[in-house]
Amino acid sequence: MAAGHRKKPEKFICCVCGRELPFCWWCPCGFMICSECMEENLWGMTCNGITWTCPDCGRIRGFGND
Ligand SMILES: [Zn+2]
């Protein structure tokens, strides 16, 4: 993916399990995590269930939008 590309990814490959999936939670920095891995790591990713924190860049990301 080109640097500076900040739109929704064309395909989703989970950074944790490495599978290509129809959807992953994603961050503009390029980090992606599938919902299964998100659930497994939820304790480390979110403290409120409404937003999650990207482990790569620290950006706060919301569940459900964009
Ligand atoms: Zn995964």
Ligand SMILES: [Zn+2]
């Ligand atoms: Zn990030």
